[in-house]
Amino acid sequence: MSNFIDEIVELNENKVIEMLKFKLDNNEDPLAIMEEIKEAMKGIGERFEKKEYFLPDLIMSGEILRQLFEMLSPKLKETGASEKKKGKVLLGTVAGDIHDIGKDVVKFMLDANGFDVLDLGVDVSADKFVDSMKDYKPQVLALSGFLTLAFDSMKEIIQKIKDAGLRKSIKIMIGGGTVDERIVEYVGADAYGESAVDAVNLVKEWV
Amino acid sequence: MNISKKNPRELYKERNLRVMDAIQLKEPDRVPITPLAHFYPMIQKGMTKQEAMYDSAKSAQAAIEIYSELNVDQVISLAQINNGPLMDALGIKYFKWPGAADNEQRLSENQPFQFTEGEYMKADEYEEFIADPSGFSIRKLIPRHFSKLKFFSEFPDIGSLTDGFLSVLTIPLFFSSPAAAKMIETIQEITKTYAKYIGDMMFYENQLKKKGFPLQFLNYTQAPFDLISDFLRGMKGSMLDMYRKPEELKKLLDILTQPAIDVTSDIAQLFPRYKVVFIALHRGADGFMSLKQFEEFYWPTLTKVMDGLIERGLIPMPHFQGKYDDRFPYLEEYAKRNKGKLIYRFGQSDIIRAKEMFGDYVCLRGNVPSSLLNVGTPLKVEEYMKICIEKCMEGGGYLIDADAGIPDEAKPENVKAMCDASFKYGVYRK
Known part of the structure; x- marks a missing residue:
């Protein structure tokens, strides 16, 4: 066999x-x-x-x-056994944007690499990200967006995380569409990935 | 920028010629500016995206003002932002958009329209589609794509219509049903909305023409794989079919190829002035499928569609959304076979490498990063444009455009810097 x-x-x-x-x-x-x-x-x-x-x-x-x-x-x-995961990632497509292909691939690859992933879905508001951070306590936040309006949504989400005093406790990566190094700086994230492989490597580096 | 004292008619001709020279790989007087865009001009004029989609007359005004100020060589059509009333009248299911009448399709007023994945043909319906594409499309697909056209499902079986003795009864029977009465009402509503929309589009075209600005294109088609992925099986379904039903999938790709050419040719005859056909590519990019899958399922029927358009004197403009750098050898080979007969529009691919590899055979367009236009500075844009123009302008064959078009949220001073760069760095001869 x-x-x-x-x-x-x-x-x-x-x-x-x-x-x-x-x-x-x-x-x-x-x-x-x-x-x-x-x-x-x-x-x-x-x-x-x-x-x-x-x-x-x-x-x-x-x-x-x-x-x-x-x-x-x-x-x-x-x-009755439960498995131990390597670390927690909170994931979602940002407010205004309903695209999910890139986000879903990142989720799959993080799962395959033994990370615990909470996927908030698409068109996720800043408040929902902040609330979920408080409950779920992830080490990494992954923000996805295909449309160019996602740049400003990402900026707002990260600002709200700062306002809630949570920015220091988390690493933030962004990706999707036309996101690049300029947008990392603009929104105040830590890094961006061009592919799901980049996303996994970033999480491995950070967790 | 004051460019000349020519009258609008001369300017119109000159601008079209500038673009046509670039496409045919002849050096025009200056690198043409042909940006794609969606809601940028309407947002500049303080409109919401919902307003833009529902008030095409106001959108036309906004776009005429903004594009003529930017002094672009060819202006993008209003079709790029779609039309809310027409989408409502049809009850489109595969888009969500701001202000949609149907709750299920509605987004908020500042969200753009967005495509939604759907499985409009089930995996076990291949056989049925292949046996009778027209019948399947009328009776199954149209009712699934358009909530307002559900009654098409009652349409008599196409095959049965060959029997004249029978169809003399079945056709009147169909049109006598309450569903048909409703259908006639709905179709009247659709045609009324359509006439208004087309009227606004013609106003737009005519006003621009009076100012000396031609449009870029009015014709669209798709790669057959994307047709299946977007409008029949959904991305998940189409990709699973590569494993589970590869032969049926290939058969369907073949079936959809000729109609894609024919319908595009028909539209081209309605607008003989416009030769360019925009082909936005969705699933063929690097990272979406392997080279082997690209070669097996994507590229052969896409090139057949492009061959058919070229044979009919049209100019295909595939938009290589995302990155296509791994596929450059395929693009090179096709360009060599069709020198000066098409445009390659790029998203995030390396346009300078493209110029080096196959810029002697095909006109290139696109690539200016959205991020640069949204969060950069005019100086940074100018620096980028200088390099891009200098590396790409030689021998003609280069059109200025952004990666995904001018982003809705772009800073106007950056967009201006992108366009002005043509006058500063893109002059071939005075």
């Missing part, structure tokens, strides 16, 4: 699901299976970093993983 991890990384949907069924039917340890899936997610992330995988491949892997988790989660719940 071929390797479960490799088949996931290769995105062989039907084969992978068949293999998981077999494993569950044979009462394999769900925690061990989960470890294999996590290993595979790392492999998918690595291929994305090496520019071998792109959006179609990430979307396909998302579909496969969703199905695997659905099959596995009842068994996992029985074990």
Whole structure:
């Protein structure tokens, strides 16, 4: 039988699901299976970093993983185990902008790299970011925006974070659309990323 | 800037010629200024985006004033900001916009219109679409795209209309239904709104012409993959289909290629003065798909569409949104085969490298960063423009434009600096 991890990384949907069924039917340890899936997610992330995988491949892997988790989660719940994450990232597309492609890829890559991510969705107000920071206590805030109006939304969000006295406790990265170094300075962020790989590297550096 | 004492008619001709020379890789007298834009002029005049989309006459006034002050060579059409009343009349589902009548589609007054992803054709409907594209489009797609055109779903099966004995009954039956009565009312509303909008667009075009300013283009098409991704399967669906249904996906790409050429040619005949066809590319960028996927699913049908437009004497202008630097060898090869017959419009790609690689074969446009125009200074803009113009102007083939067009929030002094740079650094001959 071929390797479960490799088949996931290769995105062989039907084969992978068949293999998981077999494993569950044979009462394999769900925690061990989960470890294999996590290993595979790392492999998918690595291929994305090496520019071998792109959006179609990430979307396909998302579909496969969703199905695997659905099959596995009842068994996992029985074990009562919970996993330890590397750090917390608060993520969202800023006020005025409803684009989510870039944000979703960043979320996927951070998940794959073992970070805990809270995604606030799109068109997120400054107040919502500030409130969520207080509750969730992330180490990193990731602001996404495709439209040029996002520059001013990002600036306002970061200003409100400063006003709430929370700026020193958090690293802020921005990305999406035409965001570049000039915008980092304009909005008062710490860095920007051109891709989801940049986002992961920034979080690894900061956390 | 006082440029000449020529009359508007002469200026109109001169400006068009300047752009056409650049496209055909001949050196004009000066680098042409042809910025794309959306709400910039209306915002400069204190309008909200909602007002801009709902009052096309007022938007036209604002745009005429701002673009003529900037002394651009060709002005962008009003179609760039869409029209709220027409979108309401149709009940468009794939956009959200400020002030939409439908709660579900409505954004606040200062948000621009934004595309929303949707799965308008399900994965298991490929077979049905491929077997009968017209029937599927009328009976399924139109009702899903436009909430006000739901009754199209009742339209008699296209295949059944070949039977004259039967259609003599089915056609009157369809038009006798209460749904059809409602349809006639709705269509009257749509055509009334459309006539008003077209009237304002013509006013805009004529007023500009009187001042000596031509428009850039009035014609649009899309890469077939983007048609599927935007209007049929959604991005997620179209990309999953690369894995799950690659053969069906390719078949559908082929089916959509010729109609994209034909409809664009039809529109071109309505506006024979305008040759440029704008093709905004959405899913083919670096980072979106691999080179292999680009080569397999994106580039072949896009180039077929462009071939078809060129054959009909039109000038395709693909807008390479985002970055396309990894695809430059493909762009180079296509440009070499079609020297002086199209425009490559760039977002964040390296336009100077593009000039070096294939600038001898194709006119380049775009690339001035939004960030520079929004948060930079006139001096910084001028420095950037000086380098860009000097590196790109040789041999013609360069048009000044920003990466995503003039941003809505751009500082006017920066936009002016971008345009003025042509007079300062872009002069080929006095």
